[in-house]
Amino acid sequence: MPINSVIQVQNLIKQYGEFTAVGNISLQVHAGETLALLGHNGAGKSSLIKMLLGIVKPTSGQITMMGKTVTHEKDRRQINLGYLPENISLYEKLTGKEVLNYFAALKRIDKSKVLQVLEEFGLEHAQDNPVKSYSKGMKQRLGFAQAILSSPDILLLDEPTVGLDPQASLFMYQKIDELKRQGCAIVVCTHELAVVEDNIDRAFIMANGMELASGCVETLRQLTDLKVLFKGEEINQAIAEDEFLNTLAVNNQLLIHQVDKPRVMQYLTQHCGVYNFSIEEPGLSDIYHHCMNNRHQNVA
Amino acid sequence: MFTPILTIASKEIKDNFRNRWVVFIGLILTSLSLIISFSGSVVTGELAVPELPMLMASLSSIGVFILPLTAILLSYDSFIGEEESGTLLLLLSYPLSRSQILLGKFVGHITVLACTIVFSFGLTAALIHVFTGTELSLLLPLFCHLVFSSILLSMCFVLVGYVVSLQVAEKAKAIAILLFIWVAVVLVYDLILLTLMVAEAVELSSQLLQVMILLNPSDIFRALMLVAAPQQDTSSSLSSLVQFPLSNLYIALTIWVGVMMLISQSLFHRKIF
Numbered sequence A: 001m002p003i004n005s006v007i008q009v010q011n012l013i014k015q016y017g018e019f020t021a022v023g024n025i026s027l028q029v030h031a032g033e034t035l036a037l038l039g040h041n042g043a044g045k046s047s048l049i050k051m052l053l054g055i056v057k058p059t060s061g062q063i064t065m066m067g068k069t070v071t072h073e074k075d076r077r078q079i080n081l082g083y084l085p086e087n088i089s090l091y092e093k094l095t096g097k098e099v100l101n102y103f104a105a106l107k108r109i110d111k112s113k114v115l116q117v118l119e120e121f122g123l124e125h126a127q128d129n130p131v132k133s134y135s136k137g138m139k140q141r142l143g144f145a146q147a148i149l150s151s152p153d154i155l156l157l158d159e160p161t162v163g164l165d166p167q168a169s170l171f172m173y174q175k176i177d178e179l180k181r182q183g184c185a186i187v188v189c190t191h192e193l194a195v196v197e198d199n200i201d202r203a204f205i206m207a208n209g210m211e212l213a214s215g216c217v218e219t220l221r222q223l224t225d226l227k228v229l230f231k232g233e234e235i236n237q238a239i240a241e242d243e244f245l246n247t248l249a250v251n252n253q254l255l256i257h258q259v260d261k262p263r264v265m266q267y268l269t270q271h272c273g274v275y276n277f278s279i280e281e282p283g284l285s286d287i288y289h290h291c292m293n294n295r296h297q298n299v300a
Numbered sequence B: 001m002f003t004p005i006l007t008i009a010s011k012e013i014k015d016n017f018r019n020r021w022v023v024f025i026g027l028i029l030t031s032l033s034l035i036i037s038f039s040g041s042v043v044t045g046e047l048a049v050p051e052l053p054m055l056m057a058s059l060s061s062i063g064v065f066i067l068p069l070t071a072i073l074l075s076y077d078s079f080i081g082e083e084e085s086g087t088l089l090l091l092l093s094y095p096l097s098r099s100q101i102l103l104g105k106f107v108g109h110i111t112v113l114a115c116t117i118v119f120s121f122g123l124t125a126a127l128i129h130v131f132t133g134t135e136l137s138l139l140l141p142l143f144c145h146l147v148f149s150s151i152l153l154s155m156c157f158v159l160v161g162y163v164v165s166l167q168v169a170e171k172a173k174a175i176a177i178l179l180f181i182w183v184a185v186v187l188v189y190d191l192i193l194l195t196l197m198v199a200e201a202v203e204l205s206s207q208l209l210q211v212m213i214l215l216n217p218s219d220i221f222r223a224l225m226l227v228a229a230p231q232q233d234t235s236s237s238l239s240s241l242v243q244f245p246l247s248n249l250y251i252a253l254t255i256w257v258g259v260m261m262l263i264s265q266s267l268f269h270r271k272i273f
C-alpha cells in the first residue's frame, strides 16, 4: 500500500438483507486529495461513508484508514477524522458557541479553537444566539465548522452544500481546498456537479452500489469518449471552405471524439491556418449523465 | 473514560433545564407534595400534618404517578430525536463508545430528575420541620427513603424510555408507546393489584401478590415506602401485606435498573444505522 494512500477500500460489500446497498467497491484517497462521490439517490454513497466511519459494518471487504484496518467503531477512534452527516440539524436549543464547545470537548480540543473557527466561518456575531435562529447557510457552516475543529487528517462530507446559495457553496469549497492543501484527505458526497467540478481532484461515480467510472475529470472524458465542440467564427468559415472539415461537421458544428481532438487541432492550425477558436469540453455533468444513461442501456 | 460521559451529561442537563416543562413538572411535584402535607391545616385552621406513615403513603402515591411520567418525557426522544436530527450519527463518528453516549445521557437525565426530587421532597420536609416542629430524626430517615427510592424508580423509567427510543422509527411513536406503558404499568396494573389486596377472600393471592409487586418497579416503589413507614394502628394495614424486608425491595428495584440498563445498552450496541 502506498504510504500516502490515507483511505483504502477493497472489495467493499454491504447488504441489508437481500438488498445490496454497496456492491464490491474499491477506491483510494490520498493525502491532500479531494474525491467526489457521485451517484443517484440511493446509490449507496452514505452507506459507503458510514462504513468508512465504522458505524455500519460491511458485509465483506476491507477498509484501511491511516494505515489502520477499520472493521469496528473502536478502530476508528484513534483516527483524527471529521464528519458532516447529510441532513443534519445541530442542537437547536443550544447556541452556536455551545454546540461547538460541546463537540470540541468530546474531541478534547481547546475552547480557543472554537472561537477561532467561529470567526473563520463568519459566525462570531451569532455565536450566542440559539441555533434555531440561524439561517440554513449558517447552520451548514456551523456543521462544517464542527467537522474541521480537530484539523482532521480525513474529512468525510455528506452533501455539505445542499440548499446553499452559490456563494455559500463556493465558500465551503474554498474551505475544503484550504484543508486539502494542509494534507487532509477529503471525500465529499454531492449532487451539485457543476459546483464540484472545479474543486475536486477525482470523481467516483456509482449507481446501485456499483462503480460506474472513476478518475479525474480529464480521465473521465477520455473514458466516456464524450465529444468536444470546436467553436469560433473562423471555425465556421473553415467548415464552409474545407472539404475534410465539412465531412466531420454535423449540422455545421465541429463535434469531435476525445481521441481525435489533438489531430483536429493540428489540422486546424497547420492546414487551415485557424488559430482563433475555443474548445468546449464536456463537463462533469455531461460525463455523469452519460454514465447514468449507459447504465440503463446495459441493464436493458 | 469518564470525561466524555460527563461532557454529554452536562449538555443534557443544560438542554433539559432550558426546556421549561422540566421546571414546570418540578413545580407540580413540589406543589402536590406541599398540598398533601398541609391541606389538613386548612380544615383544622392550625398547622398540622397527617401522621408520618400516612403522609409517606400519600407522597409515594403522587411520586408513583409523576416520576415515571417525568422520566419518560425526559427520555423518549433521547435516541430517536438525535437520530432524526442526524446528531446521533455524528456522535458515533466521535472518539466515543456507544456505552459512553448512553451513560452520558443517563447521568444527565438522572441528575435533572434527582434535582427535581430532592428539591420537591426536600422543601416539603424542611417546611414540615419548620412549621410543625416534627423532629428531624423522625423526618430525615423517611424522606431519605422517599428520595432514594424515587430516584431508583425514575432511573427505571428513564431506561424504559431509552429502550423504546432505540426501537422506534419516529418520535411520535416513542411518546405514544411510552404513555401506553405508563398507563398500563402505573394505573392499570396498580388497580389490579389493589383489587387483589382488598379481596381478602382470595387466600392464594398473597404469594401472587408478592410476585406481582416484584414484576412492576412502581409497585416495588410503593411497597418500599409502605415498609419504610409502616402504619401501626390500622388493623388492615397494607404494609403487612408486603412480605419483603426493606433491603430486598431496594435490591429488587436496583435489579430492575440493572436489567433495563443491560437491555438498552445491548439494543444501542446492536442498532443499525
Ligand SMILES: Nc1ncnc2c1ncn2[C@@H]1O[C@H](COP(=O)(O)OP(=O)(O)OP(=O)(O)O)[C@@H](O)[C@H]1O
Residues within 6 Å of the ligand: A016, A019, A020, A021, A039, A040, A041, A042, A043, A044, A045, A046, A047, A048, A086, B272, B273
Ligand atoms: N439501515 C438500512 N436498512 C435497509 N436499507 C438501507 C439501510 N440504510 C440504507 N439502506 C438502503 O441502501 C441504499 C443506499 O442508501 P444510501 O443512503 O447509502 O444512498 P445515497 O447514495 O446516500 O442516497 P442519497 O443521495 O439519497 O443520499 C438505499 O436504497 C437505502 O434504502
Ligand SMILES: [Mg+2]
Residues within 6 Å of the ligand: A045, A046, A047, A086, A158
Ligand atoms: Mg446519502
